[in-house]
Amino acid sequence: MIWRWQRPPRNPNPEIIEAPVIIAEGFELGGKLTLNRPAIVNGRLRGYIQSTAHVSLGPTAVIHGDISARSVTVAGTVIGNVTAEESIHLETGARVTGDLTAPAISISPGADFEGDCNMAAPLASPAAPPVPPQPSDTPTT
Amino acid sequence: MLARSPHDRSTENPLMHTTDSQGTKNLLTIRGDHAKIEGKFQIADSIEIQCEVGGELDVGGKLVIGDRGVVRADVRTVDAVIMGVYEGNMIATGDVEIASTGRVMGNIKTDSLVINKGGFFNGNVSKIKDTPEAAAAAPAARPAASAEKKEESAQEGENKEKEKELAIPKLQRP
Numbered sequence: 091m092i093w094r095w096q097r098p099p100r101n102p103n104p105e106i107i108e109a110p111v112i113i114a115e116g117f118e119l120g121g122k123l124t125l126n127r128p129a130i131v132n133g134r135l136r137g138y139i140q141s142t143a144h145v146s147l148g149p150t151a152v153i154h155g156d157i158s159a160r161s162v163t164v165a166g167t168v169i170g171n172v173t174a175e176e177s178i179h180l181e182t183g184a185r186v187t188g189d190l191t192a193p194a195i196s197i198s199p200g201a202d203f204e205g206d207c208n209m210a211a212p213l214a215s216p217a218a219p220p221v222p223p224q225p226s227d228t229p230t231t
Numbered sequence: 232m233l234a235r236s237p238h239d240r241s242t243e244n245p246l247m248h249t250t251d252s253q254g255t256k257n258l259l260t261i262r263g264d265h266a267k268i269e270g271k272f273q274i275a276d277s278i279e280i281q282c283e284v285g286g287e288l289d290v291g292g293k294l295v296i297g298d299r300g301v302v303r304a305d306v307r308t309v310d311a312v313i314m315g316v317y318e319g320n321m322i323a324t325g326d327v328e329i330a331s332t333g334r335v336m337g338n339i340k341t342d343s344l345v346i347n348k349g350g351f352f353n354g355n356v357s358k359i360k361d362t363p364e365a366a367a368a369a370p371a372a373r374p375a376a377s378a379e380k381k382e383e384s385a386q387e388g389e390n391k392e393k394e395k396e397l398a399i400p401k402l403q404r405p
Contacts, residue, residue: 197346207352 115150125159131166138170149183156188164201171205264299280315293325298332313350324359 113119113133123131125141132148139145141159151166158173165181172178174192182200189206197203259278261268266282277292280300288294290308300315310325313333321327323341331349338355346352 194348195346195352196348196350197344199343199345201345203344203356204358206355207346209351209353 109144109146111148113151115148147184162192258293258295260297277310296333322359 109128109130111132112123112125112129113131113135115132117133118136119133120136122137123135123139123141125139125145126143128144128146129141130146130148131139131151131153133150134152134154136154138155139153139157139159141157143159144161144163145157145159146163147153147157147166147168149165151164151168153166153168153170156170156173157168160174161176161178162172162174163179163181164172164184164186166183167185169187171188172186172190172192176192177194177196178190178192179195180186180197180201180203182198184198184201184203186201186203187205189208190203191208193209195207195209259274259276260281261278261284262281264282267285268282269285271287271289272284273289274294275291277295278290279295279297280302281297282299283301283303285303288302288304288306288308290306290311292308293310293312294306294308296302296311296313296315296317298314302316303318305319306317306321306323308321308323308325311321311323311327312330313328313335314330315333317333317335317337319337321337321339321341323339325341326343326345327339327341328345329335329347329350329352331347333347334351336353338357340357340359342359344356
């Protein structure tokens with residue numbers, strides 16, 4: 091028998107390693123999920139997720155509802171809007187139908203996305219208010 | 232390799248050129264830092280744009296908007312790689328990739344979109360597959376349903392008429 095060393099999966103976000111799985115695969119939950127620590131969702135949720143930390147949706151996750159978090163990684167299915175303060179990443183196999191809003195959004199090859207993509211920083215002012223025109227034609231004297 | 236000029240950078244990126252079976256580059260490039268061209272362009276093959284282009288583009292292959300390219304046009308293409316700036320409405324039957332330097336403002340109709348980290352995109356993404364099927368299926372379903380309803384209503388009407396025919400003679404009797 092050959093013992094084969096398996097390389098541990100490379101995790102781009104180290105804080106996810108400590109993140110608990112909030113809804114495990116095969117479980118379904120309805121309602122609002124409020125989180126303040128990084129979390130992984132692998133099950134089904136009908137409702138919405140509000141988090142001040144990172145939310146990772148596994149390949150088996152199916153979310154019917156909106157997600158609002160600091161940063162979101164999606165590998166499963168989301169039918170709803172995703173808003174993040176920092177970043178949204180759609181991994182290969184992700185299926186998102188809804189609007190994405192974040193300063194940084196990346197979509198991997200093989201991810202399926204349909205909706206609006208809004209990368210304007212949500213907290214920053216979208217545009218400087220127009221400067222009122224100076225009365226240049228009035229006499230300076 | 233080390234003495235490659237900055238203008239030769241297109242050869243470093245495999246996306247920047249297409250090669251035929253003999254390995255020679257065959258990508259038409261429009262280049263010019265201060266050039267601005269506008270109009271309706273029909274390109275049978277692939278094209279790389281390194282200047283400012285406006286109007287309408289119909290590309291039969293891959294559209295590459297280089298990092299110095301600015302395209303403000305409605306585009307129909309197969310594949311697209313955006314490393315520069317793109318504004319407008321794009322329909323791509325193949326793959327669309329927004330590179331890390333790419334900035335896109337507009338709507339993209341494609342079944343395959345990739346946004347690399349750092350890439351900027353403001354706009355809407357819609358599927359090509361859904362729309363023709365939905366467009367074909369929805370009117371097909373609705374007339375069928377309405378036709379059934381019509382048939383039903385026609386049958387009801389016929390029944391009513393029969394009833395009327397049965398009823399009217401009685402009423403019309405002097």
